[in-house]
Amino acid sequence: MRDITFRTIGATAVLVGLALAALSQTWSNEPAPVEIVTGSTAATSSPTTEPRPTSTAGITPFEYRIGLLSDVTTDNFWTYYGKEPTSWNAYVLGATKPALYGIDPATNTLIADLSDSTPPPEPTWDANGWHVWIPWKEGLYWSDGSPITPEDMVFTFDTVRRLHLGGAWLDSYPPNATAMIAETSDRIRIDFDHRPGLGEWPFALGLAPVMPSHVWLSVVEQSASAAELMTADASADVSGGPLDIIERTGSRIVASVDHRRSDSMVDTVVFEIFDTEAEAADALAAGDIDTILNPRGLSSQVAERLSSVDGVSIERSPSNSV
Numbered sequence: 001m002r003d004i005t006f007r008t009i010g011a012t013a014v015l016v017g018l019a020l021a022a023l024s025q026t027w028s029n030e031p032a033p034v035e036i037v038t039g040s041t042a043a044t045s046s047p048t049t050e051p052r053p054t055s056t057a058g059i060t061p062f063e064y065r066i067g068l069l070s071d072v073t074t075d076n077f078w079t080y081y082g083k084e085p086t087s088w089n090a091y092v093l094g095a096t097k098p099a100l101y102g103i104d105p106a107t108n109t110l111i112a113d114l115s116d117s118t119p120p121p122e123p124t125w126d127a128n129g130w131h132v133w134i135p136w137k138e139g140l141y142w143s144d145g146s147p148i149t150p151e152d153m154v155f156t157f158d159t160v161r162r163l164h165l166g167g168a169w170l171d172s173y174p175p176n177a178t179a180m181i182a183e184t185s186d187r188i189r190i191d192f193d194h195r196p197g198l199g200e201w202p203f204a205l206g207l208a209p210v211m212p213s214h215v216w217l218s219v220v221e222q223s224a225s226a227a228e229l230m231t232a233d234a235s236a237d238v239s240g241g242p243l244d245i246i247e248r249t250g251s252r253i254v255a256s257v258d259h260r261r262s263d264s265m266v267d268t269v270v271f272e273i274f275d276t277e278a279e280a281a282d283a284l285a286a287g288d289i290d291t292i293l294n295p296r297g298l299s300s301q302v303a304e305r306l307s308s309v310d311g312v313s314i315e316r317s318p319s320n321s322v
Contacts, residue, residue, distance in 0.1 A: 173204070
């Protein structure tokens, strides 16, 4: 049986306090990543639905630059979550999709995202079986301005079932969940064939990523298999999390921070991809990037070298392991 590692990408020191913890489930056995940072990081806070300007008069927008040692392998979130759950894909794509809940890395507890209920509702039983009713937080939007609705989660659930998606999709939408119904614009119901355990609710369905139905419905309807969906063009996809990928040029990926979804002081996150650890270390020492993320840690030689650079600290980061 696969060893499922729950990882958060988002509201942590990795992305300098982005407020929403975006979950990615992988079946990687990699150790917790090491983060190398310069200076202090911004504080985190709960997600907000109120828009916040990216900058104010007289204040320069804050760009945070992250060094990665490998490129992403896909820009299709279905693919990343289904069969290519690399740490590098998770760093870049993980925070682009919402879920009912996220994980606060400081307390290792669930925090409401799309759900309007904390703690998560308990399963209840009636003559028709076991159910969970979740109040939906209204006033949240995809990056193109379309509202995020319970129908988006129902669409994601139905897609997993119809196309028999595997990998983390099946883990996040487990077979024990027999139906998902958007009862109203502010409430969703999940039906189960028996009382769900914590691994099913809330620590699977509560953390399952939600996809935008208005972008993907026609693609899914034309896909005869999971393989077709995972090779589909994802250029029209939108973000519903704190990060929105807005530019890709060579070894540089730029994401804007949606301040309706995050109270971070960061306005833009730039991922710089390096061929070697030494090149990334040179860039950090020169001040060209602010941090290096490496899920495998640093070599002793590079760590020793960087520890002697003024303004650089080496930290064991809790931000991607829960």
